[in-house]
Amino acid sequence: GDSVTQMEGPVTLSEEAFLTINCTYTATGYPSLFWYVQYPGEGLQLLLKATKADDKGSNKGFEATYRKETTSFHLEKGSVQVSDSAVYFCALSNRGPSKLTFGTGTRLQVTL
Amino acid sequence: DAGVIQSPRHEVTEMGQEVTLRCKPISGHNSLFWYRQTMMRGLELLIYFNNNVPIDDSGMPEDRFSAKMPNASFSTLKIQPSEPRDSAVYFCASSQDRVDNQPQHFGDGTRLSIL
Numbered sequence: 001g002d003s004v005t006q007m008e009g010p011v012t013l014s015e016e017a018f019l020t021i022n023c024t025y026t027a028t029g030y031p032s033l034f035w036y037v038q039y040p041g042e043g044l045q046l047l048l049k050a051t052k053a054d055d056k057g058s059n060k061g062f063e064a065t066y067r068k069e070t071t072s073f074h075l076e077k078g079s080v081q082v083s084d085s086a087v088y089f090c091a092l093s094n095r096g097p098s099k100l101t102f103g104t105g106t107r108l109q110v111t112l
Numbered sequence: 113d114a115g116v117i118q119s120p121r122h123e124v125t126e127m128g129q130e131v132t133l134r135c136k137p138i139s140g141h142n143s144l145f146w147y148r149q150t151m152m153r154g155l156e157l158l159i160y161f162n163n164n165v166p167i168d169d170s171g172m173p174e175d176r177f178s179a180k181m182p183n184a185s186f187s188t189l190k191i192q193p194s195e196p197r198d199s200a201v202y203f204c205a206s207s208q209d210r211v212d213n214q215p216q217h218f219g220d221g222t223r224l225s226i227l
Contacts, residue, residue: 034215043116043203043218044155089155099145099168100216104154 002027006090006103013080013110021075021106023064023090031092033057033066033073034100038087047075047088080110114138116219118204124225130192133222136185137206145216146179146189147203155203161187162209194226 007022025033032051036044048057053068062077073090090103117136125131137144145160159169161181169179176195181187191198201223205216 036218041220043205043220044216045218046215049215099157099160102155 002031002092002094002101004090004092004101004103006088006106009087009105009107011106011108013108015082015110015112016079017110019075019077019080019084019108021088021090021108023073023075023103025071025073025090025092027071027092027094027101029094031094033064034091034093035062035064035073035075036089036091036102038089038105040086044089080108082110082112084108085110116204116206116217118202118219118222120222121220122223122225124227125194126227127195128193130190131194131198131224131226133189133202133204133224135187135189135204135219137187137204138208138217139185141206141208141217142184143207143209143216144181144187145205145207146187147205148200149203149221150200158189196226199224199226 003026005024034049035047037047038044048059050057050066053066056065064073064075066073087105087107089105091100093100119134143162146158148156148158158171159179160167164181177191179189201221203218203221205218207216208214
């Protein structure tokens with residue numbers, strides 16, 4: 001079946017540091033890939049998505065590129081802020097009803 | 113635009129009591145999902161509906177859990193009787209499936225504590 005593997009957290013960075021959160025997937029066919037973010041006390045929010053190979057999703061300074069050859073969708077940001085502290089979830093969806101397969105989430109803590 | 117609305121936001125009750133969680137999806141969305149989130153098990157899909165019909169309930173932990181979607185604008189998740197191990201944050205999400213690969217939109221969750 002489909003699965004998503006994320007790097008374990010927590011990830012602790014200083015403000016303005018470069019961020020990478022690794023995500024790899026296993027799926028049949030051509031899934032769409034998503035990053036969701038969960039701030040404390042809130043539900044998950046869509047951060048960005050990519051629907052086909054080599055697509056780059058971007059939002060709020062975050063980027064991720066759909067790499068079919070390496071089955072990866074790593075999340076990056078050039079300069080993190082304290083307000084980026086949250087839990088980040090990688091997810092995939094295959095064709096049909098938008099049932100998502102989530103990774104386990106990676107907690108990011110950004111300090112001054 | 114109104115997002116997914118869940119109620120109550122917090123629920124504290126004693127074991128053995130019936131608990132009902134409510135969800136109003138985004139208008140026009142035709143898929144609805146119930147999730148449970150705990151520190152130990154992460155985010156788990158319990159059940160999802162498409163056009164008000166349950167499609168996959170394989171994630172429902174046991175017969176104490178039941179979910180209904182009587183119409184396109186309302187769903188409930190019921191636990192009867194509740195147990196302390198049911199304590200978790202329960203999320204409802206909805207999506208529009210008439211176009212492929214639309215994202216899910218989550219509510220803010222119900223934090224459930226069973227004493």
